[in-house]
Amino acid sequence: MKSTEPTSSTPTASDVGNKGSSAATMEEVINELVAANRILYRQGVVDAYGHVSTRHPHIPDAFLIASSKAPALVSPDHIIELGLDGQEISGIPQSLYLERFIHAEIYRVRPDVGAIVHSHSPSVLPFSVVPGVPLRPICHMSGFLASGAPVFEIRDTAGDGSDLLISTPKLGQALAATLGNRSVVLMRGHGSTVVGNNLREAVFQAIYTEINARLQREALALGTPVFLTAQESAACVATVSASMDRAWNLWIDQI
Numbered sequence: 001m002k003s004t005e006p007t008s009s010t011p012t013a014s015d016v017g018n019k020g021s022s023a024a025t026m027e028e029v030i031n032e033l034v035a036a037n038r039i040l041y042r043q044g045v046v047d048a049y050g051h052v053s054t055r056h057p058h059i060p061d062a063f064l065i066a067s068s069k070a071p072a073l074v075s076p077d078h079i080i081e082l083g084l085d086g087q088e089i090s091g092i093p094q095s096l097y098l099e100r101f102i103h104a105e106i107y108r109v110r111p112d113v114g115a116i117v118h119s120h121s122p123s124v125l126p127f128s129v130v131p132g133v134p135l136r137p138i139c140h141m142s143g144f145l146a147s148g149a150p151v152f153e154i155r156d157t158a159g160d161g162s163d164l165l166i167s168t169p170k171l172g173q174a175l176a177a178t179l180g181n182r183s184v185v186l187m188r189g190h191g192s193t194v195v196g197n198n199l200r201e202a203v204f205q206a207i208y209t210e211i212n213a214r215l216q217r218e219a220l221a222l223g224t225p226v227f228l229t230a231q232e233s234a235a236c237v238a239t240v241s242a243s244m245d246r247a248w249n250l251w252i253d254q255i
Contacts, residue, residue: 029057030079033064036203037071038255039248040117043207046071050119050191052206053103054199056081059089063107063116067094084108086169098167102193105172106179113195115202120191123213127151128186133220135186135213137228141240142212144205146233149184149192164190184209200248201241207251 024032033054040046048070056062061084066074080096081089086104088094103116127135128151137145154162157174164187166172175193179185183205186192194209196202219225228236 024057026057027076029054029064030076032199033066033079034074034076035252035255036115036117036199037066037074039203039251040119040206041070041072042255043210043251045117045119045121045206045210047120050117051097051099051103052115052117052199052203054115054202055107055113060111061107062089063103065097065100065103068097086172099165101169101172102166102175105169105176106193106195109173109176110179110181110195112197115196115199117194117196117202117206118191119194119206119210121206121210121213123210123217124186124192125190126217127213128188128190128192135184135209135216136225137233137236138212138216138219138225140228140232140236142208143228143233143236143240144183145209145212146228146230146237147182149186149209150178150180150182151186151188152178153188154190155188164188200244203251204240204244204247207247 033052036052040050040052050071051065053063053065056064062081064079064081066078067080069078080091080094082100082104083089084104084107086100099118102118106113106116124135127133135145135149137143152175154164154171157171166175175185179193184192184194192209194202194206196205216225
């Protein structure tokens with residue numbers, strides 16, 4: 001069943017996605033962030049848990065994210081502004097995601113990142129716990145995985161008694177270091193974090209990380225897969241980037 005709450009004023013392909021956040025109004029950015037939450041739920045990347053953020057359109061060292069809500073239930077009223085310390089900039093104090101430091105610390109060290117998705121998507125998680133079986137690009141829609149998806153081992157920072165959550169700046173910094181300049185980092189026994197230059201790209205890559213993981217698992221059951229080369233991956237990324245709004249507009253129509 002479609003939800004009309006965010007889509008009645010949600011920007012189309014000619015709005016936020018093409019103008020860039022610097023030219024978008026706060027209302028447009030918030031509506032797109034609400035839509036991103038619902039798209040990720042609809043596409044099976046998040047469930048009651050997981051979160052998505054976008055860099056603040058007017059404050060480089062801040063980001064927008066929902067208060068601690070299930071993604072499918074997020075509305076514009078739930079969107080809050082956080083600084084890179086993980087604290088609210090202004091307004092009435094809200095319940096915050098424990099793992100907001102994933103977002104804060106990646107934004108701190110990656111000025112190229114405009115949006116972040118953290119999820120526990122089911123096909124991806126197994127690749128975080130089987131050493132020697134890396135997640136690699138298996139189809140043309142996932143060329144962004146060419147540089148690899150390293151696995152963050154929280155034990156190296158928090159010891160062997162943690163709850164696996166990135167609930168402190170120190171853990172966020174360690175995760176960001178493992179991500180490096182890549183698009184995806186897996187989190188052992190937990191899930192993954194995906195980044196993009198903008199919100200639509202981050203959502204696209206989170207969805208196709210899950211799809212690629214499912215396809216790779218199925219291919220491994222048949223034998224040894226043939227993965228994309230670095231050159232093929234680069235060519236595929238260029239082609240897909242030019243048509244990404246097609247996917248976004250389809251997903252918008254489905255929420």
